[in-house]
Amino acid sequence: MKGGGHLPVYLPWITENINGLVVTSLGLTLISTVLLIFIYQRFRKITAMYGDLMKGQEGRNLEELLLENQRVNMEASQRLTQLETAVTKLETESEEMVRHIGIVRFNAFENVGSDQSFSVALLNNHYNGVVISSLYGRELSQVYAKPIQKGKSTYLLTKEEEEALAKAINK
Structure with missing residues (x-):
């Protein structure tokens, strides 16, 4: 026989072991089927995850x-x-804006009532700012401003101005 000269040598072995070959073939088919089922399930799971990821994206791709x-x-x-x-x-x-305010109302003159005069301290977080005092009288009103640096003034402060400054610092 041309090209098939070795077939007769294997033919007796195949016929002797046909049951084992059939079992082996069935086993390999079963293993292949199980693997295909496993791969198919994984594919379905990945496809579902991809569908969830792309839900509502109107055909846009992941990139x-x-x-x-x-x-x-x-x-x-x-x-x-x-x-x-x-x-x-x-x-x-x-830091530079007014954060601390203290105000004191008082009568600057004996013949004027209703605490129309006042001193107000306006300070930032560094206790820099100004004390403004208004002295109200029936015939005369005056306004004074004194600068404050770090809670102190280089000008002499009245009792009311010091009280207003202390109120602003202690708030």
Whole structure:
């Protein structure tokens, strides 16, 4: 026989072991079937996960979604940086704004009642600012302002101005 000269040598072995070959073939078929079922189940699970991931995206692919997400994150990061800068600026500016106020009303002159005169202390967080006093009289009213640095004035303060300053500092 041409090209098949070795077949007669194996033919007796095949016929002697046909039962084992059939069992082996069935075993391999069973293992292959189990593996195919396992792969199919994994494929269905991955397909379902992909469907959930893409739900509501109207045909957009994952790369488009990731690029859009990256763009949104960059914009949010830039906005956060802007907000941090603005907050730092506001914190610095707020240190100089009036934060502590003390006011005292009093009668500057004996013949005028109703505590129409006053002293008011307006201070920032460093206790810098001003004390303003208004002295009210029937025929004359006067307003004075005295600068305050670190809770002290280089000008002589009246009892009412000192009281207003103390109220502002102790708040």
